[in-house]
Amino acid sequence: MGFLHSYHLPPAIIHLITTSPTLTILTTLLAITLLTRALTELQRRHALTQTDLPLKTPIRIPYWIPFVGSAISFARDVEGTLAKDRDSSGDGLISYRLGPSTYYVINMPSLVRQVFAQKAAVLSKEKILYWFMRVAFGDGNAARTEHAAFHESHKALNLMLKDDFVTEATGKTARAVELKSGSLVTSKGSEQAWEKAGGVTYNEDGSADANFYGLVVNYVGQVVIDMLYGEALIKNNPELQKDLWDFDEGVHHLVSSLGAFTAAGRRAKEARRALVMAMDGWHAAVAAVQRGQDPGPEYQDLDDVSEVMRLRVKTWVDSKASTKLQTTNDVSVLWGVNVNSNKNIFWMLMQIYAQRELLSDIRKELAAYVKTSSTGECGANGLPKLDIDVDGLCKYCPLIKASFYETMRMNMSGLGIRQVNKDLVVTESAEDAAMFGKKKPQSYRIPAGSSLVLANGTMQQDPRIFEEPEKFRPGRFIEGDGKDEPVRVVMKNLHTFGGGLYKCKGRYFAEKEVLIFAASILMMWDLRPADGSDVLEIPAMGLAGASRSPVADVRVRLTRRYS
Numbered sequence: 231m232g233f234l235h236s237y238h239l240p241p242a243i244i245h246l247i248t249t250s251p252t253l254t255i256l257t258t259l260l261a262i263t264l265l266t267r268a269l270t271e272l273q274r275r276h277a278l279t280q281t282d283l284p285l286k287t288p289i290r291i292p293y294w295i296p297f298v299g300s301a302i303s304f305a306r307d308v309e310g311t312l313a314k315d316r317d318s319s320g321d322g323l324i325s326y327r328l329g330p331s332t333y334y335v336i337n338m339p340s341l342v343r344q345v346f347a348q349k350a351a352v353l354s355k356e357k358i359l360y361w362f363m364r365v366a367f368g369d370g371n372a373a374r375t376e377h378a379a380f381h382e383s384h385k386a387l388n389l390m391l392k393d394d395f396v397t398e399a400t401g402k403t404a405r406a407v408e409l410k411s412g413s414l415v416t417s418k419g420s421e422q423a424w425e426k427a428g429g430v431t432y433n434e435d436g437s438a439d440a441n442f443y444g445l446v447v448n449y450v451g452q453v454v455i456d457m458l459y460g461e462a463l464i465k466n467n468p469e470l471q472k473d474l475w476d477f478d479e480g481v482h483h484l485v486s487s488l489g490a491f492t493a494a495g496r497r498a499k500e501a502r503r504a505l506v507m508a509m510d511g512w513h514a515a516v517a518a519v520q521r522g523q524d525p526g527p528e529y530q531d532l533d534d535v536s537e538v539m540r541l542r543v544k545t546w547v548d549s550k551a552s553t554k555l556q557t558t559n560d561v562s563v564l565w566g567v568n569v570n571s572n573k574n575i576f577w578m579l580m581q582i583y584a585q586r587e588l589l590s591d592i593r594k595e596l597a598a599y600v601k602t603s604s605t606g607e608c609g610a611n612g613l614p615k616l617d618i619d620v621d622g623l624c625k626y627c628p629l630i631k632a633s634f635y636e637t638m639r640m641n642m643s644g645l646g647i648r649q650v651n652k653d654l655v656v657t658e659s660a661e662d663a664a665m666f667g668k669k670k671p672q673s674y675r676i677p678a679g680s681s682l683v684l685a686n687g688t689m690q691q692d693p694r695i696f697e698e699p700e701k702f703r704p705g706r707f708i709e710g711d712g713k714d715e716p717v718r719v720v721m722k723n724l725h726t727f728g729g730g731l732y733k734c735k736g737r738y739f740a741e742k743e744v745l746i747f748a749a750s751i752l753m754m755w756d757l758r759p760a761d762g763s764d765v766l767e768i769p770a771m772g773l774a775g776a777s778r779s780p781v782a783d784v785r786v787r788l789t790r791r792y793s
């Protein structure tokens with residue numbers, strides 16, 4: 231303690247410090263906290279004055295604790311924090327300190343477009359993907375260490391963007407839905423797997439009650455998983471979808487490292503283990519067939535596996551990928567294929583059934599393209615069959631398509647994260663600057679080594695970008711009056727499929743898929759609350775992060791429109 235004496239501190243303070251080290255530590259921490267807050271506030275005020283500079287220092291959101299930065303506010307409420315700080319800055323870009331890194335958050339459409347236009351040498355997602363594969367899918371860093379094999383299999387997914395895949399996948403899905411939509415709910419004794427998952431009970435008048443979220447996501451999952459992986463995958467793993475949705479419920483916990491401490495996290499880990507085993511067995515069987523060997527008794531019939539999934543298996547084998555890499559990646563694709571489409575179909579149906587006028591208008595536009603079989607042919611279980619004209623549905627039914635976009639705008643969140651590999655300057659457009667009430671557009675330099683975040687969910691709820699964002703208004707995506715200008719449905723500033731190099735590879739199929747499922751259910755079924763009340767309440771949404779689940783499922787009564 232000799233050094234303290236040489237600075238001639240008052241004897242009382244020296245006494246306190248030497249007799250109470252705990253108090254000293256606490257006081258020092260308090261001083262550091264106050265100083266950090268004061269310094270970061272000064273930085274913010276300095277940046278706020280730069281309203282006339284063409285190149286502005288991004289506003290750094292002040293924080294209290296060094297090395298922690300704004301992490302606590304983010305853990306509490308990501309979207310609330312982003313929206314509050316965006317509004318107090320008035321800028322299209324703000325920055326945060328989170329742990330050892332600096333994050334630049336984009337809140338303006340013109341800046342988003344510039345991000346999507348960058349090459350991988352400038353902005354990439356590699357490290358984020360490696361991190362996500364490790365924490366969410368437990369790949370033990372396989373994607374990082376076997377990056378060549380990882381990238382080859384990732385490239386094989388490009389096939390999903392090709393016309394051949396979209397036509398095959400859409401056609402198969404439509405044909406399956408034509409037969410199965412009448413069996414969304416059946417009757418006691420002939421329950422389908424999705425009815426069990428949806429807790430369906432049957433009423434004397436022929437209607438049935440169901441947990442609608444569970445029913446819809448499992449029904450869509452069954453059709454699409456069968457279409458991509460072949461029917462044998464679910465047949466041999468009847469719990470596959472239960473595991474998939476258990477994993478989905480807890481994936482937030484895995485990502486936030488709470489996984490080991492919460493029941494949802496532990497359930498998600500257990501489900502992930504089962505999914506890995508299922509994908510291992512399926513892969514081994516498909517690979518055996520490709521080598522000309524017997525796939526074993528469980529997988530005798532693999533003729534219905536889609537081309538894209540066959541190619542993925544071949545790519546894994548050719549690149550000598552480890553089982554860990556193959557299985558964890560195959561689980562991630564299985565999840566990605568289902569998590570967004572299936573949930574959006576649920577939310578979209580809830581919104582449309584809840585608004586009678588919208589429901590009636592949508593049924594009118596669908597009538598020519600989605601109808602009961604003209605030949606009187608029956609579907610599964612002798613129940614009515616539909617004829618779906620996919621081309622007509624996707625081209626000439628603007629209201630249902632716009633309802634899909636509006637559903638994604640309201641339901642999806644998620645942050646698009648990129649690592650910055652080279653310094654980058656982005657510039658606000660004059661239009662966006664005016665929309666944010668700025669005197670003039672400004673540019674920002676984002677330094678290499680930092681991370682860039684697209685605040686999609688926050689932008690989708692920004693009233694300057696989407697007027698009255700809390701209202702479900704599909705019309706906001708429809709352009710043209712059909713007289714002077716043709717009617718077009720345009721996503722405008724909505725980027726729920728991501729963008730640039732990493733844009734969703736399933737997007738062409740997904741758009742058609744969602745319309746096929748939603749249209750067929752809307753035409754085949756009436757829906758109201760199971761308690762007999764008149765108003766269908768939209769359930770509250772769960773945690774942010776890609777597509778959300780409802781906080782609690784909603785019990786509905788389904789009545790067949792055709793028999």
Ligand code: HEM
Binds near residue numbers: 567568638727729739
């Ligand atoms: C409403 C439905 C869907 C939405 C909103 C959606 C959205 C997304 C988003 C936001 C990404 C990440 C993009 C980025 O990082 O910038 C993504 C990636 C991907 N999606 Fe989708 N998706 C949907 C359905 C599907 C379907 C049905 C499939 C497959 C059949 C699919 C296959 C993929 C694949 C393979 C990737 C990885 C792309 C890559 O890393 O290069 N998606 N999707």
